[in-house]
Amino acid sequence: MKLGSLRLFLVLFVTVFIFSCDRQKVKESGETTTPDQQFDALKATLLEKLWRLNPEWATSVGYHKYDKELVIVTPQRIADEVKSYESMRRDLHQIKLTSLSQNNQTDYRMLDDFLDGRIWYLTVLKPVEWNPAEYNIGNGVAEILNGRHDSLTNRLRSISFKIEHVVPYYEAAKNNLKNPTQEHTQLAILQNKGALTVLNDLADSVKIARLKPFEKDFLNSRIATAKTEINSYLAYLQNEKLPAIRKGQGRSFRIGKELFTQKFKHDIQSGYTAEQVYQKALAHKAELHRQMLALTQKVWPTYFPDKPLVPGLAGVKQIMSKIAEKHVSRDSFLIAVKAQIPQLVDFVNKKKLLTQDPSKPLVVRATPEYMRGVAGASISAPGPYDKSANTYYNVTPLDDYTAAQAESYLREYNHYQLQILNIHEAIPGHYTQLVYANKAPSVVKAVLGSGAMIEGWAVYAERMMLEEGYGNNAPKMWLSWYKWNLRVTLNAILDYSVHVLNMSEKEALNLLINEGFQEETEAREKWRRATLSQVQLSSYFTGYTEIYDLREEMKKKQGKEFNLKQFHEQFLSFGNAPVGYIRTLMLAKSAVN
Template identity: 30%
Template structure:
């Protein structure tokens, strides 16, 4: 185990201690390293065996104790924030390893797809170098899946169902993408092709093992965490002083206010009284203007150009000329969210793109379900989605964050979910208020505000109050105006995840309050740039750094 503590720790030792802890965290988990953009461990997969988990828990416990015993009185503002962020990070890691123990019941944790895809998709190094690392990861797949079979037990059925599709997608990724990379370096075929074949075989066997669990009809453990575990995880996720009860109260209040504004907007758009019927009529009208599986990616690309031009013309925030590639979501990542933003890590030195990925409808969906999906993700909603995922949302915010350089790498190691999601939701509001897309976009953005509030409400009620599916579906489709397909997907996401759905609402509440505290004389662009200039810290720390 690494030794983090100098003989006599002093305030001035914090940067040295922080760097030692960062290195230990990077080395202990290849997923953390890959997400951060550190390629030293690109030939490895995470080790979820009992011995490795115990060793990692001991390491982060030692790191937490070392940070807690450090004298922080003389730290400057940036180092003080880094100390608090690193302390929160290791405490959260320890909680996850010791209390939640997700690798023991969630098969999705064992998905090697993201780590394989990062080597296949991003040209951060010569193809030969990436193939050598890829060969190492492929060679590790059979053992990693064998470990998964040993440690996994009593898995929730919804997680197993999702995992079957994702792991089959990993096999497809290897089958389709590895040969293309080998075409550029045929001298490595003899080394890579055998481990590629072995990995595909192991994935097929693992999918069969998962399907056998489904065939038994056993529902497995309840995916709901229960209030004590969920509230503890919420505290670690949000890193805020808001208790769970207040989050729920504020979310209901925002839900009612956003609903009233949506009805007013619908009345302005189509005429008539500001009622639910008018709102449904307006949303139905917009829902008829929608893309298809064949056109949704192209629409997102067009939307990125539109949103970029609008941000530039209205001088909302400084643009950064980094590449953003919009593409169909890989199969190994589907089943949880409709879209995501996958940026290069803050430690990445090469000029590589951010991926903005959208999932089309599955091939086996009936036409009616696919039509419902695209009524929800209509032309106007896709434009609002692009604001959130790309411009000036995740893509632009994370591009700014990668340019932050502090005295340590702490802010390169992890980001605050509430800040990242909060900024993206705030970006939707910012663009709509500035007039982007007119009333149709404003209406869709208000519908997303309803969804944001419902995310937090359902997240808590499902995991803490055993909210049944029929009540959640009724709430989303009736008062939330969501299509049935979207509501069904959110129900699954609430079961598959916990506390992440609350980051949108809590993050937006805190980020919007910081934005509203813009000093007299500061332009919106200058203040937004200042908000984005400190990496992605929790909003409470950003307030300190900005003097709010």
Template identity: 30%
Template structure:
């Protein structure tokens, strides 16, 4: 695949409007916040906390050069993570030592902003300790190693943060180190603990490392002098040998002997969920809320079906349908939206169009301040395919004025016409509008652009997935209520269906990892109760096996976003203005939503 085919889109944005710095956004609202209890800051405690924060950042970047590059800290672009036992133990010892010292600080003597940062840092350190000592994913999840290996090249080459000559020099060194990562994978992974799905997925992704060479390294060889070109060619040749060797191990040893259970079980799941969400909601409460929302949303979808199918005499459209009648009517209404789908080769071009339309809508309706940083649609790199249909890849918070990538996965060439049709029915034109809202405007792209402006280093490096996903889902409903696509009832129907996916994600995740659901149970939830097409549901079944506690972030995050907006509307009364509310929410740097609410409304920091 050539570089020109990989980078498909023209940059959308730059002249989208003038962005307001986060510090100004925080002051822009005329609404009155609830008065917070006064905090007397102890300068000595503040100094100690600042020193711990700096130490944490410096050591974290040193321990993970790949993450440093992703954050926009390029001091270690010629290094790579050490995933050996010695490297892991070094990181574990650091987390334990820093946490012990942080626990001794009286947080009530810090400012409210610093109290939030301290709680975020504590959660991060405890999560690292749990992951290393208890979860031990390094011994059973091969995705860790393929992700590090691929990101080692991709992080250097995807964005123009430095001259190409400088990035290519770093790439030479990193390419020389990638075989060590593959070797560490073979040393650390215990096939008896590796789940079959994980092994098969990574076996398919492995050759994607060489695609990165073809897409990013080969087209830029002319930037190197003759001696460095020779060095690069030598290291690339060694990498090809290492990738082939690793592929033989994956196909001949790991996949045939992968006997691990992908299910975490209740104890591990609940522990990981607490760290992943940093929310006060338990698994049980999440499950109860999700089931209640599933019932409510299906009822709303039936109401829309009554309107768009009013001439269908063969369907019962009364106010009290049976479950079967409700199911049939909603499915019939959805068929109207499914029929309006892009051609196989038009998926990415249509995504570009929807991004432009969403951008113009947000600007003309003055829903929030527009960012200046650009966004670009690309085909998802092969080493990241197989997990999600699309994602937003924001630049590191320390990389200024760099592009956000809205990555869309290509339709697999081996899919049959029936499978392609199933996929495009799910990702029909109205659904792609929603995908662009969620992933780009005003979802992840816009949120990420403003999150990076907050001065807190802790929040920049530890951007909350709960906040990010909750915000993205929130914007889907917000845009629809603002009149996007001229209040089209079928768009409303697809928005509710998309929200059903959010709800079912949280039910699916604990169903799979705690309740031992079979594939049949999972597919029934997704295809019947949540109206997903077979290809989407089949992919989500694989994703639920490959990950855990990430799927609930959408539902829990949006629930906390909705709760926060209702609380702000109540607190600010007639002073509530939607644009100022959005700008203020985005000004806090994307900590967990509960912290945004506490800071914005003056509630106690917990």
């Protein structure tokens, strides 16, 4: 053999030998070989990158590796973040979707949808330029301070590092804001004032913590600096931005048809378009009115035995006004919420509607000040990385309401409607659904949640509970639910009408009060919410419609084999995936069985 041929032979031999050894190592180490294994490894990588880019979101789902980080939103940071998401998307597209299992195909689509959405938010919607409420250290600090994942001492150390950079944080906020809306500026003022109360709580915690003296000095100094910066930001918004906005230098809170349509696509992930949901909501409103008119005829003699029935919606409004008279006092509202939770637990167990987990605590509390200004009630649930943490049911106190406003609010959340609210927010609504989501085998399905699925489940739970006999089929309870479901329906109509059709405040209040039978305080709060959010108000009706349709489809498909408890538990087992994706998975399982 010639020398050149010998060298070539040796090179080929060594190459083949190394390749064989590497392949044997892969086999012995169990490294990824199938598309699903490759994708599982990629999911872990993408999620890690995601948490590094979004440390506060990571904290909120119980992933505390980046608690010390505070994101300074500069133009360069935004550009880098977009590049990161684009790179993540390219990595995702290296895997062939159809080569994956059904469950992983759903995760793939959810990741793809999320990355597209994030890029769109950063490059098209750009809320950092017009929403001053995007900037608030209160929530991130409070999440760590109120956590249970580590000792108070270590949590305070993380917070100390986090707020070290509060000066450039708020400086960047001022530099980014180009044309804020008046409504979001006022929200930012309210919520950043709430952040000051968080810092006061933080200072109290420092006193009792086992920090070293120099650590306490550092942290107290940083707390003082943070208060100064928040007050500076508040002054900037109050003394510079609000006057400029009133002179016409801000932008409208309305985002218009094009942006609304795009945002609906990214946020809702429905089989329907925004306009189709709007049209379906209009039709559903008419159906609800028909149902309420029929029940009003039955209930009328109970309240007005000596008066003739007032025809049309005016008669319904009179009945709903009488039903609203039965409510708790303003001082016992929070107490009443707490008292109803065990009753709901008992009903769900008795009817065997789904399996509950008593080991997951639900804590009813007054809404923290830094979270106020958007919704009267909400759920703050732990993420899949911190499943044992408390779930908080936030109920906003009526302290700031006048007597008339409080009475209006309490009439809205009267004896019957308060029960429906608790079904929606707590059991078997948001609280129950989010406990199930944390048990989903896929972290992706838990953290990249579909708002329409989450809100839709809570709305579906209301109707399902009444269908199963909650409230003893009392006409008053059903009328109250029709009104409540009408609220969900009008949310979608209002959302589209305000941002796409330029509905005025006067027109909105007329819709909510005279066609939705809402109290004035509730209606005005909903108008405010419509000015502060876009698309989110459409999520309730969209998700509810899709879930209820899926249940009826499964009942028809399975016939006598259909089991409501099994349907609920199977549906919830897929985490927070969009309803359309869950439908595909459930139908696939049904076909196999």
